[in-house]
Amino acid sequence: MNAFDISRRRFLQTSAGLLGAASCAWLPQLAAAAGSDPQRKRSCILLWMAGGPTQTDTFDMKPGHANGGEFKETETNVPGLRFSEHFAGLAKQADQLAILRGMSTKEGDHLRGTYLMHTGQRPGGPLNYPAIGASLSKAMANGESTLPNYVAVNPSTLLNSSALGPGFLGPRYAAATVGARGNAAANDPNAMADLGVDFLSLPPGLDQKRHEARLALWKEQQSQFLASHPAQAVEAQATIFQSAVKMMHPEAASAFDLSKESTEIRESYGKGTFGQGCLIARRLVERGVPFVEVTLGGNQIGWDTHTGNFPTVERLSKELDQGWSTLMRELAERDLLETTTICWMGEFGRTPTINGTAGRDHFPDAWTCVLAGGGIAGGQAHGQTNESGMEVTDGKTEVQDLLATLCKAVGVDPKTEHYSPQARPIKISEGTPIQQILG
Amino acid sequence: MSRNLLRLFALLLLGSLAISRPLVAEEVESDSHVKMLAMAARIDALIQQRLDTENVQAAPLASDGEFIRRAYLDLVGNIPTVAQTRAYLEDNAPDKRQRLIAQLLKSPAHPTHLANTWRTLILEPTDDPLQLRNEAGMQRWLRGKFAQNLRYDRLVEEFLTATQGNNGPGYFYAAQQLKPELLAGETSRIFLGLQLECAQCHDHPFDRWKQHDFWGLAAFFAQLERPGDDNVGLARFDIVDRNQGEVTLPESEEIVPPAFPGSTANYASLGGTRRQQLAIWVVSRDNPFMPRRAVNWAWAHMMGRGIVHPADDMSPQNAPSHPELLDELTEYFIHSGFDLRLLLETIAITDTYARSSQAVADSEAPAKLFARMAVKSLTPEQLYDAMLKVGLLKGPDEALQNDGNRNQFVARMRTAGKDRTQFDTGMPQALAVMNGPPVSTATSPETSELLKALSAPFLSDQQRLNVLFLAAYSREPNQAELDRYTQFLSQVEPQQRPQALGDILWVLSNSAEFMLNH
Numbered sequence: 024m025n026a027f028d029i030s031r032r033r034f035l036q037t038s039a040g041l042l043g044a045a046s047c048a049w050l051p052q053l054a055a056a057a058g059s060d061p062q063r064k065r066s067c068i069l070l071w072m073a074g075g076p077t078q079t080d081t082f083d084m085k086p087g088h089a090n091g092g093e094f095k096e097t098e099t100n101v102p103g104l105r106f107s108e109h110f111a112g113l114a115k116q117a118d119q120l121a122i123l124r125g126m127s128t129k130e131g132d133h134l135r136g137t138y139l140m141h142t143g144q145r146p147g148g149p150l151n152y153p154a155i156g157a158s159l160s161k162a163m164a165n166g167e168s169t170l171p172n173y174v175a176v177n178p179s180t181l182l183n184s185s186a187l188g189p190g191f192l193g194p195r196y197a198a199a200t201v202g203a204r205g206n207a208a209a210n211d212p213n214a215m216a217d218l219g220v221d222f223l224s225l226p227p228g229l230d231q232k233r234h235e236a237r238l239a240l241w242k243e244q245q246s247q248f249l250a251s252h253p254a255q256a257v258e259a260q261a262t263i264f265q266s267a268v269k270m271m272h273p274e275a276a277s278a279f280d281l282s283k284e285s286t287e288i289r290e291s292y293g294k295g296t297f298g299q300g301c302l303i304a305r306r307l308v309e310r311g312v313p314f315v316e317v318t319l320g321g322n323q324i325g326w327d328t329h330t331g332n333f334p335t336v337e338r339l340s341k342e343l344d345q346g347w348s349t350l351m352r353e354l355a356e357r358d359l360l361e362t363t364t365i366c367w368m369g370e371f372g373r374t375p376t377i378n379g380t381a382g383r384d385h386f387p388d389a390w391t392c393v394l395a396g397g398g399i400a401g402g403q404a405h406g407q408t409n410e411s412g413m414e415v416t417d418g419k420t421e422v423q424d425l426l427a428t429l430c431k432a433v434g435v436d437p438k439t440e441h442y443s444p445q446a447r448p449i450k451i452s453e454g455t456p457i458q459q460i461l462g
Numbered sequence: 463m464s465r466n467l468l469r470l471f472a473l474l475l476l477g478s479l480a481i482s483r484p485l486v487a488e489e490v491e492s493d494s495h496v497k498m499l500a501m502a503a504r505i506d507a508l509i510q511q512r513l514d515t516e517n518v519q520a521a522p523l524a525s526d527g528e529f530i531r532r533a534y535l536d537l538v539g540n541i542p543t544v545a546q547t548r549a550y551l552e553d554n555a556p557d558k559r560q561r562l563i564a565q566l567l568k569s570p571a572h573p574t575h576l577a578n579t580w581r582t583l584i585l586e587p588t589d590d591p592l593q594l595r596n597e598a599g600m601q602r603w604l605r606g607k608f609a610q611n612l613r614y615d616r617l618v619e620e621f622l623t624a625t626q627g628n629n630g631p632g633y634f635y636a637a638q639q640l641k642p643e644l645l646a647g648e649t650s651r652i653f654l655g656l657q658l659e660c661a662q663c664h665d666h667p668f669d670r671w672k673q674h675d676f677w678g679l680a681a682f683f684a685q686l687e688r689p690g691d692d693n694v695g696l697a698r699f700d701i702v703d704r705n706q707g708e709v710t711l712p713e714s715e716e717i718v719p720p721a722f723p724g725s726t727a728n729y730a731s732l733g734g735t736r737r738q739q740l741a742i743w744v745v746s747r748d749n750p751f752m753p754r755r756a757v758n759w760a761w762a763h764m765m766g767r768g769i770v771h772p773a774d775d776m777s778p779q780n781a782p783s784h785p786e787l788l789d790e791l792t793e794y795f796i797h798s799g800f801d802l803r804l805l806l807e808t809i810a811i812t813d814t815y816a817r818s819s820q821a822v823a824d825s826e827a828p829a830k831l832f833a834r835m836a837v838k839s840l841t842p843e844q845l846y847d848a849m850l851k852v853g854l855l856k857g858p859d860e861a862l863q864n865d866g867n868r869n870q871f872v873a874r875m876r877t878a879g880k881d882r883t884q885f886d887t888g889m890p891q892a893l894a895v896m897n898g899p900p901v902s903t904a905t906s907p908e909t910s911e912l913l914k915a916l917s918a919p920f921l922s923d924q925q926r927l928n929v930l931f932l933a934a935y936s937r938e939p940n941q942a943e944l945d946r947y948t949q950f951l952s953q954v955e956p957q958q959r960p961q962a963l964g965d966i967l968w969v970l971s972n973s974a975e976f977m978l979n980h
Contacts, residue, residue: 198890
């Protein structure tokens with residue numbers, strides 16, 4: 024056998040499916056059939072509350088106490104389980120929610136807290152740890168896929184992106200980012216936010232026909248070099264660029280195209296970047312994407328309410344409620360909620376005490392996260408804080424336990440090991456899953 | 463046609479007229495030159511000896527095009543221009559490889575490229591443009607040292623004892639938060655090739671290093687602070703050595719005094735601050751680690767893989783592929799007065815470095831035999847600069863590292879992996895390369911100076927294709943490529959011609975042959 028045969032064979036092994044699948048006609052059918060497929064892998068949606076959301080005004084209220092604040096509690100569809108009056112939509116789906124009121128962590132700085140909650144590790148060690156989205160999507164990936172395994176919608180660009188990155192796993196496991204395009208939403212609060220993937224569409228002036236002509240020539244150019252220079256780097260370049268080409272294919276790219284949805288549907292999620300981000304998350308989960316992170320608060324770190332806490336939290340709560348509750352309802356209608364786990368968290372909680380400027384400050388000692396949907400025993404609160412909300416009195420939960428529980432809920436062993444550059448095996452989480460809230 | 467355009471033609475088509483004559487090698491058969499030739503021959507002999515033992519056939523020498531592109535990328539960090547390539551292809555002198563290498567090492571782009579490479583080696587990759595800006599001071603400092611070809615042992619000493627921040631290595635210390643354990647782990651990896659950090663928490667599982675070795679080294683960094691520590695956020699990175707501060711074993715009260723790893727030398731007998739004491743030991747003639755690590759770095763930089771692999775982990779379980787070669791090169795490096803530039807030149811003029819990266823044999827020889835050149839990923843800086851060059855786009859001054867677009871591109875493309883024979887780029891980055899700048903500007907007829915020059919009516923398609931291939935690949939198209947692209951161009955309306963040439967340039971710019979160093 025000559026060298027050409029060897030390299031040709033290896034080339035086919037690594038890229039055959041990619042090169043062959045020029046047409047993605049199966050995508051819509053796949054999306055339609057996703058819920059009924061018993062082999063279907065699970066998905067995870069992380070709702071990230073940038074700035075650190077107040078637990079006292081959302082999911083762990085203290086009515087009657089001086090720390091309680093301005094908002095009232097509302098009854099939910101689970102007797103005895105109550106939370107903020109501004110979560111009208113979620114109140115009808117409280118049976119899906121497990122509220123962890125005993126979160127207790129050790130970082131009270133935005134950057135450090137963001138890193139801690141995403142990686143399970145405090146920053147500053149010798150290793151750059153992967154965000155949970157990177158390590159979970161790596162473990163959950165469905166083999167070969169047109170779409171990226173990890174998508175981040177509206178990520179904050181002000182926060183150190185190493186907190187959200189693939190760490191030692193390398194850039195192959197980085198999130199594909201979806202962000203606001205244009206300034207429609209920024210200038211006009213009533214305009215529909217326009218979200219999209221960076222560099223997914225062709226540059227201005229290039230039409231699909233010319234693009235396809237380029238690709239035909241490009242494939243010949245690639246296969247010639249692959250044959251003469253079989254090497255890992257050559258094969259990886261060919262594979263990754265071919266994946267990007269596949270993702271640009273109109274049918275794959277359309278997963279991110281919200282104009283394919285009716286105005287009615289789009290409005291039901293809320294017109295802002297968060298609501299539209301939740302809609303993108305639904306479209307991606309329908310197509311089998313394992314991990315989507317949607318940020319609310321973004322570059323303004325909106326939940327960072329040191330002053331004037333209440334009007335801001337009311338506005339954010341309503342935006343959150345509309346996007347989140349519509350997302351769960353639509354996933355349930357497609358039989359996808361039982362295989363999709365949702366995690367709600369920020370970098371830390373906020374002081375139960377109200378400061379002199381009607382605000383609340385950073386507070387990692389006792390706060391709240393929420394898990395919902397697939398793999399979660401909903402309709403309960405786990406853990407509790409004392410009357411003032413200053414201390415956890417039961418069910419104290421650390422970040423490693425939260426991440427281990429999330430792993431379990433999506434069907435991944437938290438002890439799954441990935442290798443650091445020093446070839447040291449590192450588990451996704453060293454924590455203990457909380458059995459009581461696993462479904 | 464404008465005069466500028468005409469000049470561009472001269473540059474593109476008449477290559478050898480337009481560029482300065484290659485420097486006539488100074489025929490000083492100096493002692494060091496003779497020794498260099500002998501060492502280069504010795505390298506080739508030792509590599510060949512091992513190939514013979516393993517019964518492996520070496521790849522033939524690379525073509526001139528493949529060689530000039532590789533030498534430019536490795537030594538000055540960018541691909542050659544069309545004119546530079548033409549001149550080299552037309553040169554028939556038997557010593558043209560050696561003369562090219564000598565010329566490149568004298569170029570001001572050489573220290574810039576070395577500074578880029580070392581900055582990446584020293585600092586964790588970041589995709590934060592602000593951090594990239596902070597790194598600029600260290601980059602400038604490194605470039606200055608490499609430009610004067612400062613003895614390497616002096617460079618290490620100055621790095622280990624530096625106090626200036628913004629025009630020195632200060633940002634390295636700031637990035638490690640002045641923490642003794644982080645500084646010990648990183649400096650031993652970078653300058654000694656020792657990975658001690660596993661010993662931070664427990665005795666090393668595979669190596670002889672004990673927890674006390676690690677913390678003994680860390681103790682040399684225990685007495686640092688930043689002057690007026692309240693201006694941390696103001697991007698001042700100066701450092702002060704105090705005379706107090708100790709390290710203790712984790713979760714214990716036990717103070718660990720300074721100690722050199724693997725050595726019983728007494729630090730206290732050496733004068734000065736703790737960092738000066740450490741530097742004296744690191745650069746002392748009998749330090750077994752420092753020069754070996756430098757030699758292994760240089761080898762890996764040129765060959766894609768160290769004689770010890772990974773290049774920065776020279777622990778006993780990573781045995782050298784060619785122990786004799788490593789020993790002899792290290793001796794040579796020490797005797798040359800730690801001359802890093804000479805070391806790179808010596809490796810670059812060998813036949814081993816000049817081998818083709820094409821597959822030749824039936825079965826693939828292990829990479830550690832160096833039977834053929836490795837295929838290496840370009841650094842983000844190399845990729846950006848090569849894309850500007852291929853489109854003849856105006857870039858920033860080469861010494862100036864503060865171009866915003868370049869920083870943004872580099873931040874997006876930086877990878878965590880240190881093994882350049884791997885291609886670590888992900889799909890989001892691939893999308894950015896295919897559809898964003900600088901490829902989009904380099905391949906658009908409105909912005910690409912190369913495409914503007916190629917629009918001249920008196921050029922034949924074949925001439926145009928020659929220029930495109932020389933610009934991107936440093937070689938002329940082969941017959942199959944000529945046929946394919948001539949056919950493509952023949953189907954295009956005349957007014958669409960510039961756009962179609964842009965399409966071809968896009969194809970070449972996104973191909974593995976362009977994006978890799980081979």
